[in-house]
Amino acid sequence: MRLETFNQLSAEQAQAAIAHCVAIPRWRQAVAAARPYANMAALIAQAGALAQQWDEADFSQALTAHPRIGERAAGEEKAAALSRREQAAVGQDAALQQALRAANLAYEERFGHLFLIRARGRSGEAILAELRRRLANTPGEEQREALAQLREITLLRLEESFA
Numbered sequence: 001m002r003l004e005t006f007n008q009l010s011a012e013q014a015q016a017a018i019a020h021c022v023a024i025p026r027w028r029q030a031v032a033a034a035r036p037y038a039n040m041a042a043l044i045a046q047a048g049a050l051a052q053q054w055d056e057a058d059f060s061q062a063l064t065a066h067p068r069i070g071e072r073a074a075g076e077e078k079a080a081a082l083s084r085r086e087q088a089a090v091g092q093d094a095a096l097q098q099a100l101r102a103a104n105l106a107y108e109e110r111f112g113h114l115f116l117i118r119a120r121g122r123s124g125e126a127i128l129a130e131l132r133r134r135l136a137n138t139p140g141e142e143q144r145e146a147l148a149q150l151r152e153i154t155l156l157r158l159e160e161s162f163a
């Protein structure tokens, strides 16, 4: 979609146009309400600033739309298709898949929620290394890192929506 088109949509249509970026309705409403955007830089800047407001509740809500790393997102909606593409780099190596499964479980036991990472541009091995590194975080450190990763995924998806 062109940014000019996005600027002219109704509020509901604009929110629907960015629904695949992140499952946080409050953010989608605020990004749509801040239109019109003069250019992509203004959109990304505003979307990023709004994403800085995300708290633990927003994070939990967003996780419902992200499959575990290494697991294929089910369903045909756009967000699932994006997850599959973002995670394509994880590849099919059985040993790596097994190591990711074990590390994901350890992470979920320690932090009580899914491990989230911006997978785009990362190999499966790099993701596993990050997962193991972050396992050593305190809950506070990990909340900050996980929110930052959610922002990266969201802004990447937003950027390519209007590329």
Ligand SMILES: NC(=O)NC1=NC(=O)NC1=O
Pocket: 065, 066, 067, 068, 069, 082, 083, 084, 086, 087, 114, 115, 116, 117, 118, 119, 120, 153
């Ligand atoms: N658990 C995850 O990290 N999921 C994901 N990371 C991405 O970059 N896309 C996903 O769906």
